[in-house]
Amino acid sequence: MGKRKQRPTRLSDPRLIPSWIGVGLFWLIGQLPWPILQAFGRTVGRLAWYLAKSRRQVTITNIRLCFPERSEEEQLNLAHRCMISTGEAILEMAGSYNNHRIDLNKRATFVGMEHIEKAKAEGKGILLLGMHFNTLDSCSRMLATELDFHAVYRPNDNPVIDRLIDRGRRRYVKGTIDRIDIRQMIRRLRNGEVIWYAPDQDYGTAHAVFVPFFGIPAATITATSRIARMGKCAVIPIAHYRHPDGRYEIEFGPALDNFPSGDDERDTARINKTIEHYVRKCPEQYLWVHKRFKHQPPGQAKRY
Numbered sequence: 001m002g003k004r005k006q007r008p009t010r011l012s013d014p015r016l017i018p019s020w021i022g023v024g025l026f027w028l029i030g031q032l033p034w035p036i037l038q039a040f041g042r043t044v045g046r047l048a049w050y051l052a053k054s055r056r057q058v059t060i061t062n063i064r065l066c067f068p069e070r071s072e073e074e075q076l077n078l079a080h081r082c083m084i085s086t087g088e089a090i091l092e093m094a095g096s097y098n099n100h101r102i103d104l105n106k107r108a109t110f111v112g113m114e115h116i117e118k119a120k121a122e123g124k125g126i127l128l129l130g131m132h133f134n135t136l137d138s139c140s141r142m143l144a145t146e147l148d149f150h151a152v153y154r155p156n157d158n159p160v161i162d163r164l165i166d167r168g169r170r171r172y173v174k175g176t177i178d179r180i181d182i183r184q185m186i187r188r189l190r191n192g193e194v195i196w197y198a199p200d201q202d203y204g205t206a207h208a209v210f211v212p213f214f215g216i217p218a219a220t221i222t223a224t225s226r227i228a229r230m231g232k233c234a235v236i237p238i239a240h241y242r243h244p245d246g247r248y249e250i251e252f253g254p255a256l257d258n259f260p261s262g263d264d265e266r267d268t269a270r271i272n273k274t275i276e277h278y279v280r281k282c283p284e285q286y287l288w289v290h291k292r293f294k295h296q297p298p299g300q301a302k303r304y
Contacts, residue, residue: 011159019160026164029091030098034107035246037091045087049080055289059083061304062288066214081284088242089134096137097168104248108142112252116147116194119234119255125189127228129237129256130198131275132287137169139240139250140196144172149194152177152185154203182227189231196238199224199268200275202294210297211269214276219295225260225267235259239278241285251278 008015032040049056060079067075095102119126128149133139140151151173156162166176177184177195185195202219210217228235237253256274260267279286293303 007157009159011163016158016160019158023160023164026094027098030094030096032095032099034095034102034104037095038088038246041088041091042084043087044090045084048087049083052083056083058291058304059288062292063283065216065293065303067283078284079288082286082288085134085242085285086287086289089137092135092138093168096141097164097171100171104138104142105145107247108139108145109247109249110146110252111249112254113146115236115252115254119236120192122234123192125192125231125233126194127185127189127224127231127233127235128194128196129224129235129271129274130196131200131237131239131278132198132290133240133279133282134285134287135240135242135248138242139248140169141172142248143238143240143250144174147194148174149196150175150177150185150188152179152195152197154179182223185227186231189227189233197224197227199271200292201290202292205295208295209265209268211265211272213272213292216293216303217297217300218272218293220268220272222264222268224271225264229260237274237278239281241282253278 029037029040056079059082060076063070063075063079063082067078070078096104116126130136143149151169153165153169153176155178156165169176173196174193177188179197185197188195199221200213203221205219207223208219208221211220212218213220224235227233234255236255238250239253240248240250242248253274256270259270291304296303
């Protein structure tokens with residue numbers, strides 16, 4: 001067997017030229033007016049339904065697993081709407097990162113801010129229990145006008161794409177934190193700061209337990225309860241939705257009571273149940289293109 005090619009790590013690596021061209025096009029597209037961006041995004045999503053066959057199949061599989069009560073026709077319809085929403089999100093991201101002439105605040109409605117104010121009044125740091133809805137980047141920009149927060153993220157393997165995302169988000173969030181930098185999260189939470197943290201993706205089986213998500217075993221990291229315990233903070237769910245009229249709703253739920261409980265597995269199951277509650281409100285806008293059930297318990301059949 002030949003040696004495995006190493007991924008490029010230097011921004012000047014010639015292999016990254018296509019990525020740089022893509023970033024340039026991304027900037028150019030981001031200058032479009034917001035309604036045109038959204039319409040263009042929906043078109044991209046419709047095309048992806050036919051062209052991005054592997055992601056389409058992942059989406060269909062997730063929907064069938066998580067919504068077995070729906071008919072096959074309803075499942076396919078939901079999967080199709082998910083792909084359209086994902087395409088819309090990609091173009092919204094271009095505008096959120098690159099076009100600050102657009103005033104997105106006019107489009108935002110905040111629900112449940114009293115839960116944030118209550119935690120602040122108690123002198124607590126806040127761990128925002130984030131969820132990977134497609135409106136993540138556009139609503140994060142809107143949220144930043146109401147709340148100073150740090151965003152936890154997983155660095156992208158492509159250094160050009162990682163630079164795009166990190167620089168794009170740093171324009172409106174207070175800062176970004178690598179998801180493995182638990183110490184920094186705890187330090188900031190103890191100082192009364194706010195951190196957005198989303199544990200709803202499959203990061204592998206290390207430091208994870210298999211707990212239900214929509215009734216399906218899902219490898220879920222247990223770090224949420226550990227961070228909350230060591231950070232001595234309030235854990236407040238945050239969800240965000242795109243309305244048909246082009247407005248957005250950012251919703252905060254009540255701080256989780258008796259959390260952490262001391263039982264990491266039970267706490268992690270509770271986290272998944274909480275996220276499921278918000279996803280059911282608007283399932284077509286959740287990131288179902290992600291292989292949420294990629295890892296399964298020993299002896300279980302592969303889902304993809």
